[in-house]
Amino acid sequence: MRGPLAVVAGAALAAPLVLSGPARAESAPYTVTPLTFTVEAGDRTCTVDADLYRPAGAGADRPAPAVLATNGFGGSKSDGSTDAIGKAFAERGYIGLVYSGLGFGRSGCLITLDDPAVDGQAATELIDFLGGVRAADDGTKVDHVIRDAEGDPRVGMIGGSYGGAIQLATAAVDPRLDALVPLITWNDLAYALAPNSTGARTGVTSDTPGVFKWQWANGFYLIGEGQPLLQPSLDPSRINRLDCLHFATRACETVRLLNSGRFPAERTERMLAYARGVSPVSYLHRVKAPTLLVQGQADSLFNLNEATATYRTLKAQGTETKMIWQSWGHSGGHVPGELDLSQGNLETSHVGRRVLAWFERHLRANTAADTGPALSYYRDWQSGYGTAADVPALSRTLYLSGDGKLVDHRSAVARGSRQYTNWLVPTSHSESSIAPLIGLPDPEPYDTRGTYLGWRTAPLTAPLDVVGAPRATLKVVSPKAERVQNSGDASDKLVLFTKVYDIAPDGSRTLVNRLVAPVRVPDVTRPFTVELPGIVHRYEKGHRLEFVIAASDTAYFGNRGVKPVTVVSAPEDTGVLELPVVPAG
Secondary structure, three states: OOOOOOOOHHHHOOOOOOOOOOOOOOOOOEEEEEEEEEEEEOOEEEEEEEEEEEEOOOEOOEOEOEEEEEOOOOOOOOOOOOHHHHHHHHHOOOEEEEEOOOOOOOOOOOEOOOOHHHHHHHHHHHHHHHOOOOOOOOOOOOOOEOEEEOOEEOEEEEEEOHHHHHHHHHHHHOOOOOEEEEEOOOOOHHHHHOOOOEOEEEOOEEOOOOOOOHHHHHHHHHHHHOHHHHOOOOOHHHOOEOOEOOEOHHHHHHHHHHHHOOOEHHHHHHHHHHHHHOOHHHOHHHOOOOEEEEEEEEOOOOOHHHHHHHHHHHHHOOOOEEEEEEEEEOOEOOOOOOOOHHHOOOOOOHHHHHHHHHHHHHOOOOOOOOOOOOEEEOOOOOOOOEEEOOOOOOOEEEEEOOOOEEEOOHHHOOOEEEEEOOOOOOOEEOOOOOHHHHOOOOOOOEEOOOOEEEEEOOOOOOOEEEEEOOEEEEOOEOHHHHHHOOOOEHHHOOEEEEEEEEEOOOOOEEEHHHOOEEEEOOOOOOOEEEEOOOEEEEEOOOOEEEEEEEOOOOOOOOOOOOOOEEEEEEOOEOOEEEEOEEOOO
16 A cells, blocks of 8 residues: 555554544534444344544534444544544534444454444444434433434445445445445455456456455455454454454455465355355345445555446446545555545545535435536546546457557457466566555566567557546467366466556556456456456557556466466457547546
8 A cells, every 4th residue: 555545554454534633623513422332233242332423502403414434444433534534524513423343443243344234234223323212332312313204313424445335234224324425445345355357247246256366355354353452352252263363254264265276166156155245246236325436546455346336236226326536545546635634625625525515415405415427537637527427438449469569450450479478476566555564665567578468559649538447358378278277176267467558658667556457267268358447547648558468466366387378369350458538638
């Protein structure tokens, strides 16, 4: 992780929604009351540690809408990016209830990865509290939240990462939620932790197991297992067993299988079923609350494709939804002017204004509030966000020529074949999510000669603005992979990585947001389509776009054994790269 939002140890893998700093001088004062709740969550009883933020003047005769929020992974109600949510919205007249998620801070129970049946169910009891249905453990009740019906408070949720998915999980089991703002979160954990960028049957979900993102996954696992040490407690609900200390058992089994590098069919199906069962992809059909999705462009953990998959599902079923692609995510990318309440810019940043308008419309019932366009996106080459009525469609096609060129017309494709061979160690690098956490520099992206292939356009005669996910249709030849790909263990299938570079006139290469698309090819005898991570990038006049297929990447597991790959090109049959291009300016 890089940039001002890079987080240390637990706190910064938490929720990078930077809401911190003292109340503004003109802001209304508020009070904060620590509370605990004993809740039933699935098959367990858990203690939830929370803080109630009450703005001055709110009371039974002057009720206010409520905002519910929890931490990102490794955080708590007290970390700087979580308690500031309560402060920020209390300053603006909202009741805030901010709590430590199950397994974090001083809240009890195990980490269950935002499972609707556990984490979502726990959150519904906090909504009961806001609706006057139940009291906190010390007997505290509230009568100052607007109610749409008996026991039905006017309440929204906001939070990032782990604190983003919990909103969707809660809305899936509790229709009382009135508005959601999930930031930089996932659609399918199986894709997030072991992505396969081909063979998607819906959104980002592929039936073929993906490529293990070992740095991110193991970093989170260690942070989760260390929670009982960071917050010592005698609460027995926080301890599972010695070989799986603080996670639910199936979460530990999933991480162990991924680290084994082997994917026998039965165990793999069980792993995928679990990872997807606790992910929005499996329950979005039950989410009806208006949802403003905010995703980061600089995010190799949860890329833009995850938010796009959620957006399309919600939109197709009639759930009101809009989407923002901001600059920053788990990989850094924060720039001046973007949402950062430590700078007090909720009213002055694009994302901040959109969040305020979303809650103004759905929590304060102000029908005049303008909630903005269907899609807006940060662009670093022009002031102001770009907007679109929908996710831009693929609109420009380039062809992979046998001479290494990327050409505009099939007739310009030269016949030829090119080959690369993987080594038994990684030979390409995109990013390290671990190095910055331990104070080490993260090398610039690189590819080692002979272990990748690249295709470049001619220098561009005009700027080219790409907004969305490029798509490649490929056919490769790999006899060694073909011989073992049907062994019954998916790890024997060919692994490769695709990505797009920006090549400057001086020859320097920039891997756009350091993003790659890992692929475990289902069948090397057939063409396959690769959905690359979404980007928002201008290729300037005189620059060239380079499409790369690489054998490996340091952030991921790779091939089992050496599997040479050949790519053959001919005018009548060659690889294709499609780009979502928007008009310049």
